[in-house]
Amino acid sequence: MAPGGLFGTAAVAAVVSLAVHVALNCPIQPVPSRPPPAARYTPNNLLQGLEKLGEGRLIKPEDVYVDAAAGGTLYTATRDGWLQRMHPNNGSWEQWRFVGGTGLLGIAPSADGSMLVCDADKGLLRVEEDRVTILASTVDGAQIRFADAAIETSDGTVYFSDASTRFGFDEWFLGYLESRPTGRLLKYDPRTGKASVALDNLDFANGVALSRDEAFLIVCESAAYRCLKLWLKGDKTFQTETFVGDLPGSPDNIHRAADGSFWIALIQLRSPWLDLVNRWTLTKRIVASFPALLDRIKATAKGAMVAHVSEDGEIIRVLDDSQGKVINFITSVSEFDGDLYFGSLSANFVGKLSLAKVPQVQEAVSS
Known part of the structure; x- marks a missing residue:
């Protein structure tokens, strides 16, 4: 067989092998x-400068x-299962409450003095001085798979x-690549002890926040910007209705400031490689079928905003930190007493910036 024919046969075999691997x-x-x-x-x-x-x-x-x-x-929650806190008088840190697991995400105060914690794997938790209670792990008979962020209204909802x-x-990037709007905003009623669906078909539901008068609630859709x-x-x-759209990043957590405005963490999930993968469903399927390739593509996204x-x-x-030189992958930002505090799923610290x-005013948008 001629060399050209061998090459053609090998190319066809490689394509068939790739197709089979992706299909399976x-x-x-x-x-x-x-x-x-x-x-x-x-x-x-x-x-x-943080x-x-x-x-x-x-x-x-x-x-x-x-x-x-x-x-x-x-207060913050870390991947080793601890809720940790820093005392303002001397800056010392304390491992405050052990919850366990690697999926502790959003934290929010409750009026009774306890802490509401979203455990991605277990659901909505209440953490008190001497115990941890699972408030909601299912909704409509189905397991809550990715509890993310919580906020309590004045009536305890x-x-x-x-x-x-x-x-x-652990597979959040697969959800991002898939791009199917399967996220939800859930509502826990303390009077019935049950959760229900307030909104569904959300594109990766993430942070939640209330307006000052509780007239409206904001929920972030990370994959919809x-x-x-x-x-x-x-x-x-x-x-x-849309509160803010066409954001220059994927909104993660959102927190209200004292003046009623909001701070939103914007994950930077853009790079030439990621944009190329997201262009076609076929390239998404190929990348998702090879874990090592998936990790390499994900790592091309850099920066914080x-x-x-x-x-x-x-x-x-x-x-921003456009190249992620000091902090990368910011997932939350809170304002207190003239300072901003930042959480990140790629850092081993909490950031602080005066x-x-x-x-006070952002520079003009460039095209």
Whole structure:
């Protein structure tokens, strides 16, 4: 057989082998991704000036809560199953409560003094001084697969996100690639002790926050580059609309500031390689079928970004570390007493940045 014929036969065999491997091993059923955001901001790298709190003792602190009533005591949850806190008077850290597992994500205060914690694997938890209670692990008879972030209203109702009904925390990137809107906003009623679905068909449901008057709730859709507003009061009760869209990143956690505005962590899931993979469902299937390739593609996304958004959904300013030199993959940002605090699933510290170092108005958007 001529060399050309051998080459052709080998190429066909390779293609057939690849097709068989993908058919047998692809864990996703992808649909086309939403168009990437058109918004572009001139990098300012202001996040490179942050201070690192607890460096070396915190394992990927995803969310941060600062307790104003306790003088600024800072809480976070880490991958070793601990809720940890930093005392404001001397900056010392304490392993406060052991919950266990590697999936502790969003944390939020409850009016009774306990802490609400989203355990991606177990569901919605209440953590008290002497015990941990699972408030909700199922909804409509099905297991909650990816509890992500929670917020409590003044009447004790808890709204919390379930990022995906198909993939858990350890497989979040597969859910991102698949692009199917299987996320949900769930509602826990303390009077009945049961959870129900408040919104479904969300594109990777993530952070949740309440407006100052609790007239509406915001839930982030990471894969849609937007945050939705769900009205809880008034003529539009139970109606939804876009709060802020076309964000320059995938919104993760969102926290309200004292003046009623919001800070949103924006995950940077863009790179030439990632954009290429997301262009076609076939490339998604191929990448998802090879775990080593999946990890390499995911690692091409670099950078950290947060956005400050008004009560009306207008972007006020954007801060970033464009190449992730000091902090990468920011997943939460909270404002307290003139400072910003950052959580990250790629860091071993909580970041802190004085707002005195941050311009009050964002520079113009560049095309």
